Amino acid sequence: MDKEVVDKLENAGIDTSFHAKVLAIPIRVNGNKEPIPIQDEISVLGGEIVVPRVGLKRISKLFTGNVQPPSFQKGPTPEYMWFFLLIEKTAVDFCSCTGRIERDVEFEKLYTQLRRRPDGRDPNPLFSYIQAAARLYMSIRDVSQAEFEGVVSRLARSARAHSMGPTSRNYYEAVSQHVGIG
Numbered sequence: 001m002d003k004e005v006v007d008k009l010e011n012a013g014i015d016t017s018f019h020a021k022v023l024a025i026p027i028r029v030n031g032n033k034e035p036i037p038i039q040d041e042i043s044v045l046g047g048e049i050v051v052p053r054v055g056l057k058r059i060s061k062l063f064t065g066n067v068q069p070p071s072f073q074k075g076p077t078p079e080y081m082w083f084f085l086l087i088e089k090t091a092v093d094f095c096s097c098t099g100r101i102e103r104d105v106e107f108e109k110l111y112t113q114l115r116r117r118p119d120g121r122d123p124n125p126l127f128s129y130i131q132a133a134a135r136l137y138m139s140i141r142d143v144s145q146a147e148f149e150g151v152v153s154r155l156a157r158s159a160r161a162h163s164m165g166p167t168s169r170n171y172y173e174a175v176s177q178h179v180g181i182g
Contacts, residue, residue, distance in 0.1 A: 001064060006140055008051060012051045013049050015046065039128075059118035067144040083134075083147075086137050090129050104159050104164075106124065107155075108156050108160045110130060115149050118148065158171065162174055
């Protein structure tokens, strides 16, 4: 957790309890509607409130404790739902805003890379957004390395399970309906 991020969001009037609604990361695009990758600062949207310039630490600096997650074999458990939702909603928002609906194999690749190299980079700008979503959640809640890896591994497995071949986009369709966008 990063107390500075929590304080900044709460001072702006954003509820960081995740009881009411999920936060959002606005998708930035240039004049050609091409996505602009996220670096270390993001804007955070909480309902009608926008907090610009929220600095996020690297994921490796946000690991806290040694809590072991459940297997997630049957999907997210209630205590992890908001973590999954923030990452998946950010991914769907990215695809919807940019018109770049990623294939299932790309989602699986990006989630796998996030697990293996949480502070890494990828040429696909979507990676920076899902990474930022994880960083934002981990700035608000204590998350161990095992919990992070468990959540991201489950996301990769979910993308793989939805895949019907190299061109399918079933994961995006399923998640967009789940988060209320599709």
